[in-house]
Amino acid sequence: MDLEIKDLDLYELLEINYNSTREEIDKAYRRNAFKYHPDKNINNVEAATKLFHQISIAYETLTDPRKKLEYDNIYKAKIESKKRFEKLDAKRKVMKEELEEREKAAKQSKKTTIFTQESREAKIERIKEETARRRREKEEKLRLSDQRSKASTTHRPNSTPRPSSKQAFGYKDFESIVLNKMIEQERLDKEKWGEKSESSMEA
Template identity: 35%
Template sequence: MANGNRVSGSLDFNPYEVLGVDEKSTDAEIVKAFRKAALKWHPDKNPDRKQQAEDMFLKISRALELLTDAAARAAYDGVCAARTARKIFVQRREQRETENRRRLREELERREAQAFSSQQDEKLAEAKLQKEVERLRKEGSDMLRRERENIERELRRKRDAFVAAKASSSAQCSSFTYNTFWICNIFIIYDILSFTVKGMDAEARLRLKWKRGRNNCDYDEKKLRNIFEKYGQISALVMSSSGKGSAIIEFADAKHGLDAENETGDLDNPLRISWISEKPDPETCISSLNFEEKSTSTSNVSSNLHNSDLNLAKSSSQFADFEAEILAKMTNTSGIAKKQTSADGSASKFDDI
């Protein structure tokens, strides 16, 4: 048996394949296979392909040396086993990588579907809010119409009562009082309708955002109402149905929205507030408190003018009686002395005027 040390150089072929045997072949089978291959590839029997025959004869000779040496064969078998194990490892790793890529792709598709669903939920929530806002606006328009009708009925009633009370007054006094009365009431109507229309047209719609579950602090509809009710009447509050911390709130008065836009909520999980509707101009925003003060002031002016007109009517009547008395005295007296006596001796009921 040849020694393994005689095998020199790098082995760039498979000795089992060269001799046509496998790993389980015995030494006798290997020698028999060598003799058969040597007869086939001996250079003297292949003069037309001598170089190829020499190369093959060298390979089968080295294969015989390697496989008939127990230590060299065991070392070679170990290398083959390691190569096979590595090949299996690489195949399994590629398989795992394929599975990981598949799982990553499925996870990506799932997240994309979830994000799309969240966007749809947010759009549905905004559509729901828009529907509620339109309903409230319609109800507000009906309320405005009813209030206008009530104002018109009240003004007609006051006008009829005023005309009946002034039927016996002079034309000049009645005309002056009637005009001043209606001027004041026109101001009142203008203020009421201007305020109501501005209040109905103004929108104060805000978007609220926060981090869901941050610092064990979260928001629900009840908590948000408790936070924002201090700024004014809330027309609508819609919570997002997605997993994100989001809500939409609308105030009945635009000024209330301006007051609430700087609210931060809980410091452990602050709110981020942005406008959905167009932000109104603070200088032109009219509050209900200013309207009530202005309406009350205008009503007081109307009442004062009405009382002044009544006093004027009374003074005009007294002046007519006074004028008649003087004319009668001038007719009945004939001289300065008689007039003096009459003036000194009789007291007029208008001396205190």
């Protein structure tokens, strides 16, 4: 079979399908031959002549049982090959889409990780700043309290009256008085005991 015929889709040229009858083939040929006859396409004679020639080859091949059988074997093989390629292309397309989705997900995951890391670092920095601020406030309060305490101690002698002699009497003075009384009582008891001893001896 001529190489030119093998490369052509004869059914498409006549605008019919694989299962078309002889009557349908004849009708399709007449319609397309009239439509693309060079005399009907004077503005594009060269293209019309080429197409008219291919239509004639298609009709001649498809109306000859032997040529049609030979062509149909080639045609079926091309259809099956086309289906395999389409299936393969579809599979490749799916794989490509899945790969793109995984790459997209990986990029998004990386962005999320970076954002989470930045958020964590920002949170830590915020806690540090808050802790430092509270420490400064506490130190300031202690400083002010210490200043007020010193100021109060400095002005206390001028504002507080000097205690009187009675107010100055303390625990040590009381202890001294009690001790003296105990010594005096012990002395009196000894004298009294001595007098009793002398009276007993005289008797």
